[in-house]
Amino acid sequence: MKPLTMTFLLLSLGLISLTSHADSDILKTRWADVKVDTVTSGLNHPWGLAFLGDGRMLVTERAGNLRIVAADGTIGEPISGLPEIKVRGQGGLFDLRLSPNFSQDNIIYFSYSEPETAGSEITSTAVARARLENNKLHDLKVIFSQQPKVMGGRHYGGRLAFSADGEFLFIGLGDHGHRQEDVQNLSNHTGKLVRIHPDGSVPKTNPFVHQADAKPEIWSYGHRNIQGMDIQPTTGKLWTVEHGPQGGDEVNMPQPGLNYGWPVITHGEQYGGGEVGIGFKKDGMEQPIWHWTPSIAVSGVAFYQGDQFPQWQGNLLATGLKGQQVARLEVNGDHVIHQETLNLERRIREVKIASDGSIYLLTDEPKGAILRLLAAK
Numbered sequence: 001m002k003p004l005t006m007t008f009l010l011l012s013l014g015l016i017s018l019t020s021h022a023d024s025d026i027l028k029t030r031w032a033d034v035k036v037d038t039v040t041s042g043l044n045h046p047w048g049l050a051f052l053g054d055g056r057m058l059v060t061e062r063a064g065n066l067r068i069v070a071a072d073g074t075i076g077e078p079i080s081g082l083p084e085i086k087v088r089g090q091g092g093l094f095d096l097r098l099s100p101n102f103s104q105d106n107i108i109y110f111s112y113s114e115p116e117t118a119g120s121e122i123t124s125t126a127v128a129r130a131r132l133e134n135n136k137l138h139d140l141k142v143i144f145s146q147q148p149k150v151m152g153g154r155h156y157g158g159r160l161a162f163s164a165d166g167e168f169l170f171i172g173l174g175d176h177g178h179r180q181e182d183v184q185n186l187s188n189h190t191g192k193l194v195r196i197h198p199d200g201s202v203p204k205t206n207p208f209v210h211q212a213d214a215k216p217e218i219w220s221y222g223h224r225n226i227q228g229m230d231i232q233p234t235t236g237k238l239w240t241v242e243h244g245p246q247g248g249d250e251v252n253m254p255q256p257g258l259n260y261g262w263p264v265i266t267h268g269e270q271y272g273g274g275e276v277g278i279g280f281k282k283d284g285m286e287q288p289i290w291h292w293t294p295s296i297a298v299s300g301v302a303f304y305q306g307d308q309f310p311q312w313q314g315n316l317l318a319t320g321l322k323g324q325q326v327a328r329l330e331v332n333g334d335h336v337i338h339q340e341t342l343n344l345e346r347r348i349r350e351v352k353i354a355s356d357g358s359i360y361l362l363t364d365e366p367k368g369a370i371l372r373l374l375a376a377k
Helices: none
Strands: 009-011 026-028 033-043 046-051 057-061 065-069 093-098 107-115 123-133 136-145 160-162 169-172 192-196 218-221 226-231 238-242 249-252 290-292 298-303 316-320 325-332 335-343 348-353 359-363 368-375
Touching (some): 169 238
Antiparallel strands (some): 009 335, 026 033, 046 057, 238 249, 298 316, 325 335
8 A cells, every 4th residue: 555645634623733744644633643545546536435345345436437446456447237327527327335145145236327218418316236246247227216317417416325234225316406496396306315125126114105296215305415324333323414505515314204405494505605495494394413514515424433543433424525524523312512624635525434444535536546544553
């Protein structure tokens, strides 16, 4: 592994000493010294990452490639067998998750921007599953396709998360950037969090499954663009993060059937200024657990569990694109009580916790990198 040779600043609302070490990869925080390694670079806007359990990693590139990266950082050839993916704007290949029984079935799940027909500019977010073998996908099946499909290339959502028991798959979706009028309407998937079984079937316990004018896959609604999801280890509850407009990035713990407000209420404002909707609050609409104003363009999120940073157990790590950071949120119950910010001066798309407690990050760049955070000895 090669050390990340650049100057970093570590800031934390005045609670961290400001440090700058030229040609150093050691960052000093109030809690620990952090070493930053570059595992590899040269990935085209990496978006999702999964550990294969043998030191290798499976990584998606938004440009439409799925690759295996070896433990030493060697990037493999693209895996064949992907469906047609429309790569445009924010669209492309998004997140991936291994089957809860991956060691037995070798099945992976991934999300992507699916064209309505071959070559079409009309798209929406879809999720497929397939068996990975010999650098090829087999028995591919599309298990979810967001409706309606629309023109445009923004706000696909695309993050995936399995429930703690592996029985359900959550899919975070967005409002396409120009379909805000659809978000509060339950007859479509725009701006929704959906829940399905891993085979694509609809759980009978979903909140709107018996409502004739609602999509049965919907779990919660009123979301602008869900970009990160993880299961809290101590409770088994799903936490999400989503983009606000100019401000108002949110942390939520979505509950079945509840309305999270977009575009009626938000803590953000229009780009360039101006109110969105009616303001901050409305009866019957939920408030976020935490929000960032101004926006950090929050992307990935993961609860920390591991031995590298024992003081961080149970903390929520959220990455920022525009903010070029990892925000460490201390959680007490369903409240965030403190934030500490690690500024890496690069757009950070995703965060994952390895089995040894080290923290892996993906940078959102044309020659994107996998970074690894370790406790400095």
